[in-house]
Structure formats: structure tokens, C-alpha cells
Amino acid sequence: MDRRSFIRKGALGGAAAAAASVASPALAEDLPEVTWRLTSSFPKSLDTIYGAAETMAKYVSDMTGGKFKIQVFAGGEIVPGLQAMDAVSNGTVEACHTASYYYWGKDPTFAFGTAVPFGLNMRLQNAWFYYGGGNDLLNEFYGTYNITAFPCGNTGAQMGGWFRKEINTVQDLNGVKMRIGGFGGAVLQKLGGVPQQIAGGDIYPALEKGTIDATEWVGPYDDEKLGFYKVAPYYYYPGWWEGGACLHAMFNNDAYNKLPEAYKVALTAACQAANLDMMASYDWKNPAALKSLMANGAQLRPFTPEVLQACFNAAQEVYAEITAANPAFKKIYDSQWAFRKDAYLWMQLSEYNYDTFMMIQQRSGTL
Template sequence: MNRRHFLRQAATTGAGAAAATALAAPLAAPAIAQENPSITWRLTSSFPKSLDIIFGAANEIAESVKNATDGKFTIQIFAAGEIVPGLQAADAVANGTVEMAHTCSYYYIGQDPAFALGTAIPFGLNARMTNAWFTAGGGNDLINEFLAPRNLYALPAGNSGTQMGGWFRKEINTIDDLKGLKMRIAGLAGQVMQKVGVTPQQIAAGDVYTALEKGTIDATEFVGPYDDQKLGFAKVAKYYYYPAWWEGGPAMHAFFNLEKFNALPKSYQQILANACSSANMSMLANYDAHNARALKQLVAEGAILKPFSREIMDVCFKAAMETYAELSARSPAFKKLYDSQQAFKKDAYLWAQVAEYSYDTFMMTQQRNGTL
């Protein structure tokens, strides 16, 4: 065998052996998979499982995260009361009992009134404005600046749209009819209601029906027709008022333990952010899709639908403005968030009345006339 033929044969044999070896060897895992650790978190919700749209947002977040990480990052969901009571969810996150919560920040105004601005304040933003302020108006950065010293980080993760004014055991025609009422009402709305004679009560969702049935309270607000029907409030209080001027577009948030969130890989942080954003949009869509049908059913079953009088709205608006002036003087954090939201709201309503309001008003007229 000549030298040139030997070298060609050796090269061919070597290449074949190398190829065989490569085929026999297991394929290396993609670099991104190797970098993604297996993590299990726990999330405590402030809501019972019966409220499938609100509680379901947490499940949607967990499912999105699991799918986006091929099961590497899992979040276990617990309803209110299974780990901590619903109104202590954020505290459990801050102290590390759980890594995450799905809750309303205004449940924690006892710690600082600024918490209210993360959810809703009386005569505040509607749902579209709320999402715009958080996303494009600097709102969520301000909220997280406020939350950081408390070892918390938050992302919007739901909005119910404008809520109903609640269920009353007696008819409410004038501002005097509110005096002496015991009402389950959360956030700063309770302080405003107190100014007009109501005794506010903060009661977790799962306990409201019993309190109303037993007469421990005379009235309750909660969310809107879809949830209110599930909770059975029409059985124990027949007057159903609108609108909830205290919750024009209340946001729910995913609260994270700040240290735990910062320790996540950047890819997991982004996946969580995307999952929360999706849940935020999905919740509002679900309420918009279900509330009309539920409202018609409630009225058919005997609920008496009534608007708050203009007198009540005007007196409560004045009381709200007085409350904000007092809180701004006491809490720099509240003032900073409130001033930002107020400035945003003025421009937002300028635009809304030009386009959205004009269009919706015309279309509502067609609906009432039966011409749609």
C-alpha cells in the first residue's frame, strides 16, 4: 500500500469513527436548560376558591410559569386561610413565610395609607386608566419604590373593572340613610364612609355572607354581579346599589418577597412578569364577559337595582377630597403616589370624554332603544 492511499484510508476511517462516537454520545442539554434551576414557590391568595375569576388569576400565573419553564419553576397555590388569613397575605410574603401572594394592596392601609393607591381609592381611576398609570404612567415604579423597604415587590395581576356599590338590607335614598349603618367596606373607602356616618367593617371575603345574614353588618360591597351571585348576597340583602365610587378600576397585585424575586434568574423574572400581565388582562376580560348575564339573573331573582343618588355621590366626593388632603399632610408616601395619580387622571379624563365617553354614550342610547 502506497503512502498516499494509506493516509486517505486512515482519514476516512477516523472520520467515520468520530461520527459514530458522536452519534452514540448523548446530546448535550441546551445551555438555557442547564442554567434554569428547579424551583418551587408557594403563593397564598387573599381570596376563596369559590371566586373563580379572582382566585383563578393565581392559577393562571402558576400555569403560565410552569409551561414557560418546562416545569422547572412551579408555584403551589393556597386559598385564603390555608396558610394565613386572607388579609395577612402580603405580611406572609414580606416575612418569608411564602414567596408570593395574590392580593389587594389596600388591605394593608393600617400600615400606611399609601397602600390604598396600589388598588383603588374613592373617585379614582377606572380600569383602563389604572392599567395605563401602572404600565406607562410610572405608577408601578412608584408603588415598588414604596414597597421595597418592606421587602416586597409587586406586579399588577388583575382588575375587576368598576364594581357595584353593594348590597343593603334597607333602601338608601339620602345621605342620612347611611348614618349608623355597619358596612363591610375595604380600603380608604371605609374612612370616607365614616365621615358620612357609616361604621366601616373590614371582613375577609369568606366571612361576609355570614356577617350579613346574622345582622352583624347592614350592608356589604364586594365586587360585582358575577361574584356577588356566587356569594349569595341577594338572599340576605335585596337592595343592590351602583356604582362603587370607591372602586372605579381596582387592581390586584402579585406580591413577591423582594429578596426571593431578586435571586431568581433573569429569565424567570421575565416569565413571572409576562404571566402576571396575561392574568391582568384575562381577569378584566372575564368580568366583562360574565357580569351582564349575572346582573340580569340577579334582577330576575328579586334583587332591586338602584343608583346612588346625586346627593350621596356629591357628599361622598367632598368627604373623599377632605380625606386625601389629611392623608397627604400626614404621609409623604401617600402624597407622592396620590399626586402622580391625580395628574394622570386629569389628562386621562380629558381624553376619555372626547372619544370613549362620546362613543359609548351614543351606543348605550342605541342599546336602550333596542336598535343594536
């Protein structure tokens, strides 16, 4: 069996099983026909990140016998990509698929829904969301914007972005105009950088025209599609601001609260299935895309230890400033940081040592 098909079917099977105890007995003839509109923050050309919303919508339809349909629209078809959450909050649409940290300007607390600098990787994000109370804490906050949200996709640790010039020292960041979302931009600013927030479909023209000097996006598969290597050849890693960047499906509370319980369960299970599916898809696609990028001239560069340490220290300054002034941010920060300390103690024993050994085998050509 094709492994991608197996993952998709496995995810759907798990989601269906999770929903079965509530959804299946309730799917009687008198349950309503419901049609929602969902606006994405992403263009259709970014098939993996955009596709998570379509995957979620398909699972919901399948689990409700086609009675609950979610129509997915690309960024810009209803509202611009960076206004997706606002459209849900005010009831223009019932749902959106977006990166929570796009709304950092409204409140820095939004950043925790996606990723924060030197935060959790993908696996630890999910552990905190599903078992550490993260979803509940975030929905308490999202509720102040008339929204309920669930994780619905993760890219894993992202790349550090594309630069026109090499970044060898902290001083090299001074004056660099970089497209970087949310919290990462505030840290970059501490080091003299100039953060820019630009929707995905608008990044390449800005980079090509010199409006910006650098950009981060996701990783090899999406970055190759967007063609950044053609105008900014230096490809840095890691994306310290996005160790496990999560996307969310957000729902208008007025619409969500009217749903039958079976439909709410279907939404919850479908989002969790799509969350798994996106990460599996990127892990399958990124290796080949990275090889292709390098063959086309992309030059891989690690951020130096000096640069990483300076960014880490600057992040601590930003955290201290925000927690002192924002109780909602501090409440979530305290929860996630308490878990982060112990979680990385565990990760360095298991995954780190196993993966390090296997990477040595890869470099030595024995795999």
C-alpha cells in the first residue's frame, strides 16, 4: 500500500473512531443540513498548507454522511489572507484556517497558537495542546474574540529563511528587512533587523523588487514552489522562531455553539486528523525538494552559534517585557514553559540520541 494513502486512511480511521461513539448514533434523519464557509490565509498553490483545510472539511463531510459541509476558499477570495481571523470573529464566515501568530499585532498571546521563539517542537506542541491543557488555555483566550479553535496542521521545525547576503555575525542582521511573522519579528528587531509581515502570496514580488532583503516561509517543499532561491540564494537553518509551527482551524462561536454535538465531535476529530496529515505530508515531500533546491543553486548555511545565542538572549528580553504587561500571555507562557523544561530533558535522551546516530550513518553513506 502507498504509504501516503496509508497515513491518510489511518488518520481518517482514527478520527472516525474517535467520533463514532457520539457521531454515529446521532446521525439520524432529523439532524440538520449545515453548510459553512471557511476562508484560508493561504493560496491554493501551496497545496500542503492550504490543503489541510480541505482535508479537514472532507473528514467532517464523511463523518456526518455529507450533512455538514465546509466550503474552503483560498486567501483573497473572500477576505485577504491576513484578515481571516477577523472574518470569523465578526461572523462574515463561520470558519478560517490560519496561523494564529499572524494576529500578534492585536495581542502577543496569539503567538502561542502557532509557535514562539525557542519554544516547543512539533511533538511537544501536540503534547501540550492535547494533554497539557494548551487547547483549553488558548480557547479561553480565543473566546474573547468570539472564536473556538483547534490545531489543524503542523509544518514541523521550519527553515531559517532566504537571504540576499550571508549572515555570519550578529551585526550582519542590522538593517535587514525580513518578512517574518509574529514574535520572531520582535526578536529580530532587538538585533537591529526590520521585520515585515507579508502574506504568503505577496512575498516573492517583495523579495524580487528589493522591498525586503530576506524572508522565511516554511521549508523546502513550499519554498521551492515560491521560487525564493532565484533571488535570495542563501538558505539558513534552523528557524528558531518556529520549532513546531501549528496552524489552526478557527470557528465563530455563535455558529459553533449552534451545532449538534455530533458535528462538534466531527470537527474536533477531523482537525486532529488533518493535524497529523500535514506533518506526514511535509516529511514526505521535503527531502526531495531540498535536493532539488540545492541542484538549482540554493546555498545551505547554518546560523552560527553566536547568532543563535544572541537571538535566544534577545527572545528572553521580549518575553520578560510581555509577561510583565500582559496577564493572558503570562498565563499561557507559564504553562508552556513549565512543560518545555522537563520535555527537553526527556527528548535529549530518546529522540536526540537515536536521530543523531542515524544521521551519522547517513553522512557516512551506510544507510
